[in-house]
Amino acid sequence: MKMNGAEMLLESLKREKVSHIFGYPGGVVLPIFDALYKDPSLQVILTRHEQGAVHAAEGYARSTNTVGVVLVTSGPGATNTLTGLADANMDSIPLVVITGQVPTKMIGNDAFQEADIIGMSRSCTKHNFLVRKIADLPKIIKEAFYIARTGRPGPVLIDFPKDVILEKAEFHYPETVSIRSYNPTIQGNRWQIRKAAQAILKARKPVLYAGGGIISSGAHKELLELVNLANIPTTLTLMGLGAIPGDSPRFLGMLGMHGTYAANMAIHHADVLIAVGVRFDDRVTGKIAEFSPHSKVIHIDIDPTSIRKNFHVEVPIVGDAKTILKDLIEELREISGSEDAFRHFDPWVEQTHEWEKEHPLVYSFDKEVIKPQYVIEKIYQYTQGDCIVSTDVGQHQMWTAQFFKFISPNTWLTSGGLGTMGYGFPAAIGAQKAFPNKRVIAITGEGSFLMNVQELATVVSLDLPVKIVILNNQYLGMVRQWQEFFYGSRYSSSFIGQSPDFVKLAEAFGAAGLRATRPEQVEDVILDGFSRRGPVLMEFQVDPEENVFPMVPAGGSNIEMIFESPGEKDDPKKRDSILTA
Amino acid sequence: MSDVRKHYIQILVENRFGVLSRVAGLFSARGFNIDSLSVAPGIDPSVSQMTIETQGDDHVMEQIIKQLNKLIDVIKVVDLTEFSFLCRETILIRVNTTTRPGDREEAFRIVEIFRSKIVDSSPTTYTIEVTGDEDKIEAILNFLKPLGIKDVIRSGKVAIAREDQRASGKSSKPAVDGELSYPRS
Numbered sequence: 001m002k003m004n005g006a007e008m009l010l011e012s013l014k015r016e017k018v019s020h021i022f023g024y025p026g027g028v029v030l031p032i033f034d035a036l037y038k039d040p041s042l043q044v045i046l047t048r049h050e051q052g053a054v055h056a057a058e059g060y061a062r063s064t065n066t067v068g069v070v071l072v073t074s075g076p077g078a079t080n081t082l083t084g085l086a087d088a089n090m091d092s093i094p095l096v097v098i099t100g101q102v103p104t105k106m107i108g109n110d111a112f113q114e115a116d117i118i119g120m121s122r123s124c125t126k127h128n129f130l131v132r133k134i135a136d137l138p139k140i141i142k143e144a145f146y147i148a149r150t151g152r153p154g155p156v157l158i159d160f161p162k163d164v165i166l167e168k169a170e171f172h173y174p175e176t177v178s179i180r181s182y183n184p185t186i187q188g189n190r191w192q193i194r195k196a197a198q199a200i201l202k203a204r205k206p207v208l209y210a211g212g213g214i215i216s217s218g219a220h221k222e223l224l225e226l227v228n229l230a231n232i233p234t235t236l237t238l239m240g241l242g243a244i245p246g247d248s249p250r251f252l253g254m255l256g257m258h259g260t261y262a263a264n265m266a267i268h269h270a271d272v273l274i275a276v277g278v279r280f281d282d283r284v285t286g287k288i289a290e291f292s293p294h295s296k297v298i299h300i301d302i303d304p305t306s307i308r309k310n311f312h313v314e315v316p317i318v319g320d321a322k323t324i325l326k327d328l329i330e331e332l333r334e335i336s337g338s339e340d341a342f343r344h345f346d347p348w349v350e351q352t353h354e355w356e357k358e359h360p361l362v363y364s365f366d367k368e369v370i371k372p373q374y375v376i377e378k379i380y381q382y383t384q385g386d387c388i389v390s391t392d393v394g395q396h397q398m399w400t401a402q403f404f405k406f407i408s409p410n411t412w413l414t415s416g417g418l419g420t421m422g423y424g425f426p427a428a429i430g431a432q433k434a435f436p437n438k439r440v441i442a443i444t445g446e447g448s449f450l451m452n453v454q455e456l457a458t459v460v461s462l463d464l465p466v467k468i469v470i471l472n473n474q475y476l477g478m479v480r481q482w483q484e485f486f487y488g489s490r491y492s493s494s495f496i497g498q499s500p501d502f503v504k505l506a507e508a509f510g511a512a513g514l515r516a517t518r519p520e521q522v523e524d525v526i527l528d529g530f531s532r533r534g535p536v537l538m539e540f541q542v543d544p545e546e547n548v549f550p551m552v553p554a555g556g557s558n559i560e561m562i563f564e565s566p567g568e569k570d571d572p573k574k575r576d577s578i579l580t581a
Numbered sequence: 582m583s584d585v586r587k588h589y590i591q592i593l594v595e596n597r598f599g600v601l602s603r604v605a606g607l608f609s610a611r612g613f614n615i616d617s618l619s620v621a622p623g624i625d626p627s628v629s630q631m632t633i634e635t636q637g638d639d640h641v642m643e644q645i646i647k648q649l650n651k652l653i654d655v656i657k658v659v660d661l662t663e664f665s666f667l668c669r670e671t672i673l674i675r676v677n678t679t680t681r682p683g684d685r686e687e688a689f690r691i692v693e694i695f696r697s698k699i700v701d702s703s704p705t706t707y708t709i710e711v712t713g714d715e716d717k718i719e720a721i722l723n724f725l726k727p728l729g730i731k732d733v734i735r736s737g738k739v740a741i742a743r744e745d746q747r748a749s750g751k752s753s754k755p756a757v758d759g760e761l762s763y764p765r766s
């Protein structure tokens with residue numbers, strides 16, 4: 001049967017089992033939106049900004065471990081996706097983003113709403129395609145989904161010119177896909193796995209350092225099995241939270257700049273570091289020359305470029321985390337003989353517990369002013385972790401990472417690599433679309449929230465019960481914290497006290513708004529807000545000057561954590577040494 | 582840290598729209614150098630061959646090779662520096678022949694010595710075509726310099742591994758999950 005490009009696109013998406021498309025219409029994609037109008041089997045989620053559509057698709061993709069799909073028009077529609085594409089590229093989120101393009105003959109002529117999105121997106125996508133002939137479309141879609149979700153996942157963009165959208169041809173969807181130049185390695189090298197197992201058995205102070213790759217791979221069961229079998233203290237990156245339950249006895253918390261004392265100390269003293277699905281990001285390593293200085297490093301990653309990019313590795317294993325961890329567990333069982341073989345790590349596990357006791361995550365409760373950490377704790381107590389949480393970027397993000405215990409994978413949505421303010425609320429919309437009956441909470445700051453506030457219209461019009469928690473500290477708090485510590489408390493452009501009345505704002509959009517200004521109101525607002533069925537915005541006016549601790553000053557060594565503001569110290573020398581770190 | 586060395590990388594890519602900018606973009610985005618670059622279709626017209634002359638220490642080279650392999654359109658990457666290989670460049674030199682008396686004959690002699698060719702001439706210049714390895718190119722340029730070089734156009738280098746090595750030669754495409762020679766950085 002002959003179809004036009006628009007119909008072929010929809011048919012291809014259905015073959016890829018797509019059910020939701022996040023998008024925004026415009027001139028050149030009108031034929032596609034027209035075809036969507038006639039086809040109720042694909043649901044379009046109309047956001048109020050294309051950036052919102054991409055973040056929503058990211059939230060959808062991360063919470064379901066499937067590919068998120070976006071459809072936007074040419075020119076400004078396409079350029080508005082760039083931040084989202086860069087975000088997904090950094091955090092390895094699988095997306096297929098379809099942009100309209102001006103007719104093929106007009107490309108390059110500065111036509112109305114033309115943008116060279118192929119050129120612009122080249123460095124922030126895993127791959128991109130320009131559809132030049134309609135006959136190529138099914139193959140391109142098949143390849144785009146395959147590339148987006150396999151190997152190290154990432155965003156793929158398809159630029160679709162108007163004339164090709166309207167062109168007609170026979171539709172044949174390929175059954176299989178094979179790209180001669182793209183064959184991600186899945187199986188780990190057996191010999192390397194054996195070497196890893198031997199190194200673990202010989203270790204005295206092993207540490208597991210796992211991250212986003214566990215979530216992409218769906219390797220959480222295997223990871224937990226390894227942790228329990230081999231009795232190894234485990235830390236997770238920001239992107240890996242939820243990979244093992246946050247209340248596991250061997251979980252040390254997050255590591256890195258705002259990681260726990262125990263995690264950073266364990267890494268520092270480790271003799272074998274088992275890194276799985278992580279990329280040794282500078283927020284994690286601090287001063288690289290002093291990161292885990294005594295360890296032999298085993299690194300399991302599906303992307304060879306992650307290995308030895310920033311850090312030495314003695315036992316590299318390229319492949320899929322789930323597959324390799326299975327093999328590694330089997331190998332460990334075989335060569336260890338019995339689980340008692342791992343009991344000799346007991347003193348080491350004990351040592352990590354000592355560190356936990358020495359400097360647990362703390363904050364000082366206050367009767368007069370709401371501490372942001374208190375709000376997070378109360379939300380955790382209320383939900384018992386049975387929810388999906390997204391955040392924006394800043395202090396509230398770090399407090400959530402520290403004080404919320406993520407019980408299962410794919411329930412934590414945050415922008416780690418790019419650190420995109422404006423990510424959190426739309427990401428929650430995507431997750432809520434995927435899980436209409438699950439509790440979805442967007443924890444945000446009064447700065448970040450305003451970066452995609454227009455999506456309030458989306459949740460209201462779709463009646464999505466997303467719960468928005470604003471920790472309003474009147475500051476671009478993370479910026480203020482750095483200014484306090486490193487720029488002599490000169491709060492240049494970080495005070496944004498003049499925020500809108502968030503309760504009225506929510507109401508203006510048609511959502512419910514609640515506010516807490518005193519500690520004793522926190523629980524009531526949570527109880528009230530979370531028991532309502534539609535979208536609810538809860539504003540908590542929190543201590544404007546609260547800081548995130550511990551903190552490793554940028555470029556400092558991870559064991560030089562600070563636990564209080566350098567300004568609170570009487571010792572000026574100490575303060576100077578931190579300032580120059 | 583190992584030393585910064587010159588490397589010749591041979592890349593087989595899909596002969597497709599935009600592939601050159603992907604490769605070039607990768608080098609610029611990641612701060613790698615391109616000293617010279619040449620591209621043309623191979624015997625199989627669906628494939629293009631690139632030779633890139635670049636430099637870096639072992640760590641940088643490992644990343645360059647891996648990052649190139651990661652590009653979806655790249656089929657194969659070979660760092661020729663790991664092999665014994667041949668490398669050639671063609672250049673066109675326009676040289677004055679009337680700066681000093683006898684220069685025209687001198688230019689002619691130099692062309693003979695280097696077994697190169699005069700491909701164009703005017704009353705006051707010759708245009709010389711010469712192909713060779715780096716040493717030869719440098720030498721002829723030095724010989725011609727006193728005459729006054731008006732212009733030089735270089736093709737960029739092309740390189741190929743020697744035949745006996747090819748058969749057993751390892752491609753750099755498989756993921757590095759085995760033992761590697763790269764040292765601890």
Ligand SMILES: Cc1cc2nc3c(=O)[nH]c(=O)nc-3n(C[C@H](O)[C@H](O)[C@H](O)COP(=O)(O)OP(=O)(O)OC[C@H]3O[C@@H](n4cnc5c(N)ncnc54)[C@H](O)[C@@H]3O)c2cc1C
Pocket residue numbers: 090091092151152153210211212213214216217236237238239240254255256257258259276277278279280281283284300301302303306319320321322393394397415416417418419420478
């Ligand atoms: C304000 C702010 C502060 C931050 N502070 C911290 C901090 O204190 N601590 C911290 O940890 N982070 C922090 N981050 C986040 C940090 O910037 C990085 O985003 C994060 O550390 C990267 O996590 P990751 O190493 O797990 O890698 P990801 O970015 O999640 O990458 C995943 C890795 O897994 C690999 N992979 C993918 N799929 C598979 C598979 N199937 N099998 C095997 N491997 C696979 C990929 O190739 C990649 O190497 C902060 C971010 C912000 C915005």
Ligand SMILES: Cc1ncc(C[n+]2csc(CCOP(=O)(O)OP(=O)(O)O)c2C)c(N)n1
Pocket residue numbers: 392393394395396397419420421422444445446447448449471473475476477478479
């Ligand atoms: C789009 C974007 N612009 C700027 C920044 C730099 N930045 C990082 S955190 C932050 C402050 C965020 O303020 P807010 O949302 O109120 O969160 P808080 O830190 O106060 O919790 C800023 C400006 C960023 N990450 N993203």
Ligand SMILES: [Mg+2]
Pocket residue numbers: 445446447471472473474475476477
């Ligand atoms: Mg704030």
